[in-house]
Every structure is written in structure tokens, then in C-alpha cells.
Amino acid sequence: MKVKLIILVPFMVLVSMVVAQQHVDQMQHQHDSNSITLELIHRHAPQFTNNNPITQHQRLVDLLYHDIIRHGIMSHRRRAKEEDPLTASIKMPLASGRDFGIGQYITSFKVGTPSQKFWLIVDTGSDLTWIRCRYRCSRGDRSCTSKGRINRKRVFHAPLSSSFSPVPCFSEMCKVELMNLFSLTTCPTPITPCAYDYRYSDGSAAMGVFANETVSAGLTNGRKTRLHNVLIGCTDSFQGPTLQNVDGIMGLANTKYSFATNAAATFGGKFSYCLVDHLSHLNATNYIIFGTNRNQVKVSGNTRHTKLELDAIPSFYAVNVIGISVGNKMLEIPMQVWDASEGGGTIIDSGTSLTFLADPAYQAVMEALKVSVSKYQRVKLDGVPMEYCFNSTGFNGSLVPKLIIHFDDGARFEPHWNSYVIAAAAEVRCLGFLPARFPALSVIGNIMQQNYLWEFDLKGKRLVFAPSSCNSS
Numbered sequence: 166m167k168v169k170l171i172i173l174v175p176f177m178v179l180v181s182m183v184v185a186q187q188h189v190d191q192m193q194h195q196h197d198s199n200s201i202t203l204e205l206i207h208r209h210a211p212q213f214t215n216n217n218p219i220t221q222h223q224r225l226v227d228l229l230y231h232d233i234i235r236h237g238i239m240s241h242r243r244r245a246k247e248e249d250p251l252t253a254s255i256k257m258p259l260a261s262g263r264d265f266g267i268g269q270y271i272t273s274f275k276v277g278t279p280s281q282k283f284w285l286i287v288d289t290g291s292d293l294t295w296i297r298c299r300y301r302c303s304r305g306d307r308s309c310t311s312k313g314r315i316n317r318k319r320v321f322h323a324p325l326s327s328s329f330s331p332v333p334c335f336s337e338m339c340k341v342e343l344m345n346l347f348s349l350t351t352c353p354t355p356i357t358p359c360a361y362d363y364r365y366s367d368g369s370a371a372m373g374v375f376a377n378e379t380v381s382a383g384l385t386n387g388r389k390t391r392l393h394n395v396l397i398g399c400t401d402s403f404q405g406p407t408l409q410n411v412d413g414i415m416g417l418a419n420t421k422y423s424f425a426t427n428a429a430a431t432f433g434g435k436f437s438y439c440l441v442d443h444l445s446h447l448n449a450t451n452y453i454i455f456g457t458n459r460n461q462v463k464v465s466g467n468t469r470h471t472k473l474e475l476d477a478i479p480s481f482y483a484v485n486v487i488g489i490s491v492g493n494k495m496l497e498i499p500m501q502v503w504d505a506s507e508g509g510g511t512i513i514d515s516g517t518s519l520t521f522l523a524d525p526a527y528q529a530v531m532e533a534l535k536v537s538v539s540k541y542q543r544v545k546l547d548g549v550p551m552e553y554c555f556n557s558t559g560f561n562g563s564l565v566p567k568l569i570i571h572f573d574d575g576a577r578f579e580p581h582w583n584s585y586v587i588a589a590a591a592e593v594r595c596l597g598f599l600p601a602r603f604p605a606l607s608v609i610g611n612i613m614q615q616n617y618l619w620e621f622d623l624k625g626k627r628l629v630f631a632p633s634s635c636n637s638s
Contacts (some may be wrong), residue, residue: 181349182367200432200456201382201390203272205256205287205440222546222590232279232518236608254432254456255392256385259287259440269516270440270611272415272453275381276397276435277326281410283319287438287453288516289482293346293361294424295398296321297412300331300358300374319412323399328379331358332396343375346398346422361398366544369405373398380424385454385461390433396422414546418480419623425455426623432456434624438515439635440615452636462618466632473621473628477505478606481512482621484628485573486607489526490564491533498526501604508604513619517610519599520585527600528608530568534596536585537566542591554595570609578630584613 166435186472199626203605256273276283276296283296298321324327334341334352339359349360358374377394384390400413417425417436427435438453439462454461474483487504489496502509502523509523522530541555565582597612620629 180393184558199453200254200385200461201256201428202385202452202454202461203255203259203274203287203451203529204273205257205259205438205451206273206284206385220590222549223592226366232521232599232610236517236521236599236606245466252387254385254454255382255390255428255505256452256454256461257382259438259451259453269518270409270438274413276395277323278328278379279326280322280379280381282510283321285413285415285501286411286516287415287417288510290480290514290516291414291416291419292418292420292423292480293363293382293398294395294416295373295400297403298323298373298399298401299378300324300399300401308335308342321412323376327377328393329399330377330394331399332375332377333357334359339375344421345420348375370403371398371400372402373400374397380383385456392428392599395424395427419475419482425621428455429623435620435622437462437618437620437629439618439633440515440611441491441635442615462616462633462635463636464631468629468631469576469578470627470629471574473623473626474505475623475626478512480616481514482628483510483512484609486511486570487573488571489571490565490569491530494533495571496529496533498529502526502607509607511607512607513609513614515611517608518612519587519597520608520610520613521599521601521608523601523605523607525603525605527598530598531596534566534568537564538594538596546589546593546595549589549595550594550596550600551589554589554593555590556592557594559593560594578609578617579612579632581616581632584615587612 169636175406183501189631191420207545257274259270259272269288271284272287274283274285274294274296275281285294285296295545297319300323333355334340334349334357336353336408339352340350343359343361347361351357351360358376360374361372363369364369376397376399378397380392380395382390382392416423420426425436432455434454435457436455439451441451451462471484474485477483483505487500488498488503499506502525535553538553538555538560541557541560544554544556562582565586567579567582568585570578570580585597586594589595601607615634616630616633618629618633618635620627622629
């Protein structure tokens with residue numbers, strides 16, 4: 166079976182989600198579908214920017230701001246942490262968040278009974294799926310409009326859902342299993358819900374309670390299904406600029422309680438997505454699929470695969486990179502840069518827009534690429550800490566040397582040239598990399614991933630990828 170949910174993509178992905186059952190209705194399993202899908206939309210789509218268009222320059226400044234903060238968070242988290250598949254697949258719409266005013270991808274997520282629809286950022290670096298929510302107060306309660314409290318039309322009203330089941334604060338799940346999701350020790354009574362308090366390095370904070378809920382989604386065969394007892398966060402207080410115009414996060418990290426882990430386990434141990442160009446508008450959408458892809462997305466080149474290192478860098482999707490070549494020349498980059506045991510390593514992440522490279526790799530790549538654009542006038546963009554931007558009037562992208570990321574098992578990822586020589590403003594392009602002080606984590610961001618189909622085979626520990634226009638078959 167296949168379930169259909171809507172996902173928007175900014176370079177974190179936003180999802181409008183319906184709480185899903187961890188066990189799909191048995192009668193639905195009698196059909197020959199094997200996945201659920203969610204639509205992906207980019208975060209800068211119009212409905213997420215209040216229909217106020219933003220320039221490419223403004224958008225890039227926003228992406229860089231969030232990317233730099235995000236890389237710091239991931240590095241901090243890394244230092245701190247140092248059965249038979251069912252025959253069904255969930256399908257959720259996925260789109261660029263351009264028209265939402267953000268750089269991630271977004272999806273539509275339906276949760277609760279009856280279901281309520283929300284837009285969430287799709288994020289492979291986040292553990293918890295959470296939504297803006299009212300739990301402790303009623304609609305007429307003035308405390309809901311105090312500073313930091315959720316006060317907006319699109320809010321999940323927990324008391325209106327018959328399937329909303331808070332996690333008790335006295336439970337082993339709250340006290341032990343959810344510690345990595347920032348559960349609090351406060352427990353005044355046995356029936357008090359387990360609370361969390363996320364604090365981000367940019368000053369943002371999300372506070373609320375954990376609960377099990379039901380998510381509704383569409384199947385790839387056009388039918389509907391529900392996933393029960395899905396762990397979500399009911400965030401009743403949020404402070405900070407991180408989530409403007411969207412309703413929360415869909416956590417797709419490699420952890421026990423992430424939506425990806427639970428949905429994929431129900432539908433064959435896999436999930437996949439194809440990211441449309443980050444400059445696409447809302448009408449250019451694709452899907453994130455939980456379960457077997459079965460040619461849901463057309464590919465335009467060879468399908469390749471490499472080992473997915475699920476234990477190398479906890480909670481992230483790590484890959485074994487051994488080098489980068491530019492113009493068929495392998496660059497001189499110390500192997501320590503790619504070695505996770507020595508503070509290096511590489512992950513693939515949907516929530517980071519640009520690609521971060523540890524300093525030795527960054528310097529080598531930038532020097533190799535600068536040569537191909539050196540004849541164009543160099544430009545400095547305000548608020549953009551990218552090293553090399555240039556006037557692209559008359560620029561011919563076919564002259565850009567091919568950049569290839571090499572994996573230790575012989576696989577090669579060949580991103581499209583406009584995924585690393587990116588449009589930054591009118592008639593301006595930039596080399597789309599940011600440096601990370603070594604030892605550091607290198608991150609393949611969502612712009613580098615665009616117009617490729619990516620399948621995360623959690624059971625087989627493989628990352629499968631192929632070039633694609635991201636059009637459905």
C-alpha cells in the first residue's frame with residue numbers, strides 16, 4: 166500500500182502531515198501497493214512568504230544564516246553523543262520552500278482524529294516530529310496569547326483529537342528513552358505529560374509535551390492509510406525566527422523515534438525523495454516515499470549505490486567519501502578529512518542548503534573551481550559570507566569542470582554544475598560551498614542533492630541515487 170502526504174522543500178523540508186499509524190489497516194495490506202508518499206515543496210514557496218516575493222539575494226542570505234547555525238548545532242550534537250516488511254508504501258508531496266520564504270523543503274502532514282493538516286519542514290537531521298500545538302490551554306485562554314505562546318490560526322488542537330495520547334512523565338520512556346530528545350525531569354503527578362525543552366544555538370526554543378498520535382497519509386496506489394502511535398511533539402511555546410510561515414518539523418533522522426524510522430519500518434525499511442530545483446515554485450512538486458519506490462520517479466541516468474554508515478555518526482546519514490575530483494583530476498585532500506573516527510566524516514542532509522567542506526577539502530575545491538570562472542568580474546554580495554561570487558552575464562555553464570564526489574566502494578556522485586555554481590542574485594552566481602574548521606563534519610546539502618533521486622535503504626544500509634528531473638512516472 167502507499168500513503169500520500171504533502172511535503173514542501175526549502176532545504177529543510179516542510180511537511181503538511183497527518184499522524185500515521187505504525188500499523189497500517191490490515192485490509193489495505195491486501196492491495197499490491199508498497200509505499201506511502203508525501204509531497205515535497207520548497208520552503209520559499211509563495212504561501213510560506215505570505216505571498217510577498219523575495220529576491221534571490223535575500224533568499225541566499227536567509228539560507229546562509231540558517232546553514233551556519235545548523236552546522237554549529239550538528240557539530241555540537243556530534244561531540245555530545247560521541248521483521249518482514251509489509252507490502253505497502255506511503256507517498257507524501259514534497260516541494261521547494263522558495264514560495265514559503267525559506268530554504269528547506271516542505272511537506273503537508275495530517276495528524277490527529279479527525280485529522281488536522283499542517284506544513285512541516287522535512288529534515289534528515291532532526292529526531293523529533295513536532296507541530297505547533299495547543300494542549301495546556303483552551304481557545305479562550307488568554308495565557309495562549311502571552312509571549313512565546315502559540316497564537317495563530319494553523320495550530321493543532323490536541324483536545325479535539327480522540328487519538329492524542331500524552332506520554333506520562335513517570336514512564337521509563339520519558340525518563341530514559343526520550344532523554345536524547347530533551348525530555349524534562351519535572352513530574353509533579355504520575356499523569357502529567359512528559360515535557361521537552363529544545364534550545365537551539367541561535368536562541369530559538371521549542372517547548373511542549375510528547376504524545377503518541379495517528380498520522381494520515383496517501384498510498385502510492387491512490388488509497389489512504391493511517392499510522393497509529395506515532396511519537397510527536399506538541400509544541401505550545403516557540404521563540405525565535407527559525408520557523409516562520411511553517412508549522413513544525415518532520416524528523417527524518419536515523420534515530421529510534423524519528424518519523425522516517427517508524428514509517429520506513431512499517432513499509433519495507435526504506436524512504437526516498439527527489440528534490441526539485443531550489444528555485445522552483447510551489448507548482449513544481451515531488452514526493453517523499455516511505456517504502457519501495459517502484460519507479461514512482463523517472464531517472465535520467467545510471468543508478469548507483471554506496472554504503473550508508475548508520476552507526477558512524479549517530480543520528481545522521483553518513484557516507485564513506487574518499488575524495489573529490491574536479492575536471493577529472495583528483496584533488497589533494499588529507500584522508501583525515503573523511504575519517505569519522507578522527508573528527509571528520511561526511512553526511513547527507515536535507516535540512517542544510519549549501520554544502521559544507523572541512524577546511525582542507527574546501528580550499529582544494531575552491532582553488533580548482535575558481536580557475537573556470539576567473540575571467541568574470543568578481544562581485545561581493547552584502548550579507549553573503551560566500552568566498553567567491555561573480556557577474557554571470559554571458560556565463561556558459563557548460564564550461565564548468567565536472568565535480569565528482571568519490572566513495573570508498575567505487576561509487577561516484579556527479580552533481581549538476583548549477584548545484585555548485587549557484588544562482589545568488591540577478592546576474593550573479595557563487596561557488597556554493599562553505600568552509601568548516603577542521604576537524605569538522607562535511608555536509609552534502611540539499612542544493613547539491615537537487616535533481617537526483619535519493620533512496621535511504623535503512624534495512625540494507627545502502628544509499629541509492631540517480632539523476633532525475635524529479636517528475637513522477
